Amino acid sequence: MKLYRRLAAALLSAALLVSLAGCAAGGSSPAPGSSSAAPVSEPASQSAPASEAGAFPVTLTDAAGRTVTLETQPATLVSGYYITTSMCIALGCEDRLVGIEAKADTRPIYALAAPELLELPSVGTAKEFDLEGCAALDPDLVILPLKLKDTADALDQLGIPALVVNPESLPELEQTLTLLGQATGCTDRAAELVAYNQQTEYFLTQTLAGADKPVVYLAGNSSYLSTAGPAMYQDTLIQLGGGVNAAAEITDTYWADISYEQLLAWDPDVIVIVPGADYTKEDLLADPQLADLTAVQEGKVFAMPSAFESWDSPVPSAMIGSLWMANVLHPDLYDFDVLAVDAFDFYEKFYGVEIDISLLAA
């Protein structure tokens, strides 16, 4: 185990260096878009920092501006947020989780990549966090979303270190990965994931540069008359995928409800339904009020796959969501077969799971 980690760490840090060099040189990104996986085959560099388990004690500043000091690498973790639970899987520290957020059974990726998570005790939701239940698990570190900042302070008073994160945008996603990496001692893996993100972002920008940008309407979770404005990560998803958000004028910072009239006025080229929506693509297509929409008439209504993660959120696999979007909007520039390989590789590498690529279809 120890040996494996050491080896992997060396390889990964090498990957980081190479990828950074790649970005700096402005060359084409090696990771996505090529059928070969991330460049782990490069020889290990001598100058790679030897920080396989991070450096402890470590003092971190979290998303709420709180200072958190960890004396040793935390052996038990509680994650009160699905995004950080996913990150734990991606960083490879999911075996240290002893408690996670409620409704874990609604996250297909847990069942796929870490079914043991479903057996863990729930520490509640953002509305009703179970402080005592969390304390009873005696974790070395608790990871919470920003809205549970008060809870984090309460945990501090209990002598349980708590880290507050706020992954709401692409940069914040990367910061969160880095922060979690430092807190859990998985810095190299975090760096690798961040690098993957940056490479993919660069790859998408390069690949889709100059392409026509279709107007995309992102249909929200609870109803297809709810959507996300530019203040939300979902807008980034559309942009990375080479589209323009139909709801550009919406100023809400949360899912906004709109009217039929509004949607007809926008008349988007493409409609994309977020993963895990409460309705189906067929429901939307069968709505007579929407029959005249260009997207409906031209068959440009797509549902994001529900089998993996909420790709419309800043989850660790958010980039796969962007790649999926790019494939849907620009199949000529980014082929489905390439997407299938990229997604397969990503999940195999970071989540240790072989996904069924047929589930990627829109």
Added chain:
Amino acid sequence: MDNGLLVKDLRAGYPGRTVLAGVNCTARPGQITAVLGANGAGKSTLLRAVCGLLEAGGVCELDGESIGGLSTRERARRIAYLPQRAGGELALTGLEMALLGFSPVLGLLEQPGAAHTRQAQAMLERLEAGAFAHTDMRQLSEGQRQLVLLARTLVQPHRLLVLDEPDAPLDCRHRRVLLAALQADAAAGASVLLSSHDVNFSLRHAHRLLVLGQGRLLADLCPAEAAEQTLADALRAAFGPVELVRHRGSWLMIDGEEP
């Protein structure tokens, strides 16, 4: 200056409606002064105006002090007032209700003491209401409630006792009880001012009668001394065709004209 209540040119009413149009009267210490009059004559308004509960013009003095110039608490230590249908829906036992009469003399943190409780209990018993001391007010009949409320009013320290139709819910027996209590109160030096529809009760027991009609004082007289014609004229002005007969040394009013 113990000359009781002095009312001069009292004008009072409600927004858009004048009820009292300049009333002059007195209520002397040691005396029972009864206000008579038909419904709507202004009896209750007079009593409320005297207590300073209405915006009123004119003069209202008690023992030489303007009642309107007194603070709420000072006034409560001089005037005890019982309106009609009093008591509200407050959930209190009879004794607790009677003890409220001591409120004006209790300090903010002070509770009624044993002496207060004894006095209140004695007053309840005097009014034949001792049995209701531990009964919820809301379970009592109208008349029983009235006795408890009378006890509260009588234990309240006062120089002037103002009662609005205190006898209305009472039966004949308890009217006697009420009378005895009022006579004792007057004998102790208070001015007693009450309104009533029981003209014969007033003719027989009141020292002075104030007869009101249409917001004006029709007569201010002593029933024991007034001439029959004066008395009869005043009552007819207020009540229409009535007649007076003499019975055991006092007047009785009988409804209707002489046959």
Added chain:
Amino acid sequence: MDGAKVARRLTVLALLFTGGAFAASLLVGRYPIDWAALADPASMDRRVFLTLRLPRACMGLAAGFGLGAAGSVYQTVLHNPLAAPDVIGVASGASVGAAAAILLGCGGALTALLAFGGGLLAVGAALAGAGLSRRRDILSIVLAGIAVNALAQAVLMLLKLAADPEKELAAIEFWTMGSLADMTPDKLAGALPWVAAGLAGLALLRRPVLLLGLPDDEARMLGVPVTGMRRAALALATLITGAVVSVTGLIAFVGLLAPHIAALLRRGGRAGLLLSGLTGAGLLLAADVLARSLAASEVPVSVVTSLLGAPFLFWLLCRKEAAHG
């Protein structure tokens, strides 16, 4: 039996029940506290007890007592058996104040003050509404309360729209479903002084406040400056409600039911501040113990008080009807 003796005996009973509920509140919870380890200052058991269990039980006690006492004051002073913080809109007003405080980024004590301000506005609006209405019955204030509640909910919605969903929204939504789950010593310290100040004021004014239960003229002639005293009593009750709401969110029914239950226990005669408060505290503590043991995860305590309170209110209404008919 002597009324004072009954009252004393009932107070002792209520004390025992509330004490029992308080003890249960200390004993029941997700963390398996090893009581032997409490003496060890470094143990997690001790920290859980001191920073979670104890503040939660204390807040349950203070909130229940405060809401019960405030409810009894509203009912007495407004001459209305249905007047309660949650019925006449005070609690919603307070929650709007607290939500505004969150948006402005205020801390504990200031949140309680803004909640108090919101509550005062609401009670003022409800009284003005009831005063304007021509019907002079117990329903007018309830109707005014419905209007105030609706208004407060609308303002709360607007505040939600202005809120940042990841930071403040969760906290704002939380006001609509009261809970004691995340009580901490800091929050307790933020609310307790105000609750205590309000209760002390009401205890000081308990005789005049009782007299306010009489028709105004009688209260006046018994020496109470009615208008000022009514304002003071409502302000104190609203201060308590605001302080409680600012840390627990809206807790339904406790303020309405505690005085009625206390009066039922008393079987006639006055259920004063103390008995109403104790009943409220017992109710809320018991509901909170249920809230944390009913399901695998925490249930907001307001859900439990509503589930228990609503049928009781129905029963109370039917009973009143029968008594009148």
